Amino acid sequence: DAGITQSPRHKVTETGTPVTLRCHQTENHRYMYWYRQDPGHGLRLIHYSYGVKDTDKGEVSDGYSVSRSKTEDFLLTLESATSSQTSVYFCAISEGLAGSYNEQFFGPGTRLTVL
Template sequence: DAGITQSPRHKVTETGTPVTLRCHQTENHRYMYWYRQDPGHGLRLIHYSYGVKDTDKGEVSDGYSVSRSKTEDFLLTLESATSSQTSVYFCAISESEGSRADTQYFGPGTRLTVL
């Protein structure tokens, strides 16, 4: 398995509070991604990063922000958590993108519950 860890693995929080999820990789891959997984929707891309301090929005970015100050760490922040953000969040990494070589590898996930 790729060297990806996510923290925390489980979190329960209240509506309106800020939450930060961390993804850490030991593979030195350039690209990192945050997805959310919800029943009936599969995985949907929230934000992604193509290098240190280089990030962009995905399909479902509203209410989320990200930061990447080091190659190995990619943080996802919910500025003010809402119940609709209750989900399982997965981080993924890839060495390349838009080429014949890119494959994404996934972390273990964070289960977030917003009450």
């Protein structure tokens, strides 16, 4: 998985609780991304980061926040989890921005269930 780890790998939580997912990379890539994957949908971008403390929204960012205080770590936070956020979450990294030919490499995923 190209030096990408995600933690936890599985989590069950209750509606209204805060949840933080962690992505850690050992490739020193500049760009990091958070996606969610749901049946009937393709992978959808939540947020991405183009450097330490530099982040931007993706297409499904409502209800999510992110932070990147170090090159190697990118955190995704659900401030108050809802059942609609039950999904599989993938972190990805790339050397360059997606629009600059550089392919993205994905982590193993975190399966989140919100009851």
